[in-house]
Amino acid sequence: MTAPATRSQRHGRGRGCVITRRATFSASHLYSLPELTPEQNQERFGRCSLAPGHGHNYELIVAMAGPLDGDGMVLNLSEVKHAIRREVTDALDFRFLNACWPEFDLRRHEGRLPTTEALCQVIWQRLAPHLPVVGLRLYEQSNLWADVLGDSMEAFLSIRTHFAAAHRLARPELSMAENEAIYGKCARPHGHGHNYLLDITVRGAIDPRTGMVCDLAELQRLVNDLVVEPFDHTFLNKDVPHFADCVPTAENIALHIADLLSAPVSATGATLHKVRLQESPNNAAEVYAEVPQLEMRPLALEALACA
């Protein structure tokens, strides 16, 4: 017979683990500040300012951490599910977000617009007293999501876009045989192409009134003007000057995109945090643009990314 203590050890009791739980809700919202005229709201928030509002199917990922109990769990998932429903989705599902919670009541001085990042931050405050939350991700749609990693006004905002381009991986000073030995089929002389998927993540403080870490339309315009337009439907080695003497591997392309976006993103008030370039279903490159400053990668973001 195995002693109970040994059994517990085998089940990992006391050892730490991060778990995630997904929940969904559908809700509408409207970006319109009462202190602005309808024209100013339209100018600032575009079609998001059109009354009576519009809706999204939101997806929430909750990452929680803690030691395993004797049953081999960080938390009982049934209790997690009920806490998320009770504290968050019951209050938001099929509702008008502006009217759901006092944080979004714009008649109040402290009221802010229910943007993805502001909503994610308020959900953190609702869940943190009940669950050991270490990270939250909220998808407004598949190409726009926010991450929050603590009880502060700081949030990460990510947008996804794509471009198609051709490249050839070869170093000009090497022979064909040497290049094939390094780059394999990617060194074939006439190149080949990919549909690149590009995720850009910025970090910043949520504005107490607009609820935004930066102007989303401006961020989308920067990524489009500086990356998608110049890269899309090109042969990278020949059409993008940087790659005339830099092999356009996924890693080098991601680094170049980070260099192109870093300063312009800073001008929006946010900080470029991460560039993720997916070349195919089988490979991707990630550049943490802030690692030299932060000297760390937020591990909770990793857990959310894999959820």
Ligand SMILES: [Zn+2]
């Ligand atoms: Zn919206």
Ligand SMILES: [Zn+2]
């Ligand atoms: Zn390739």
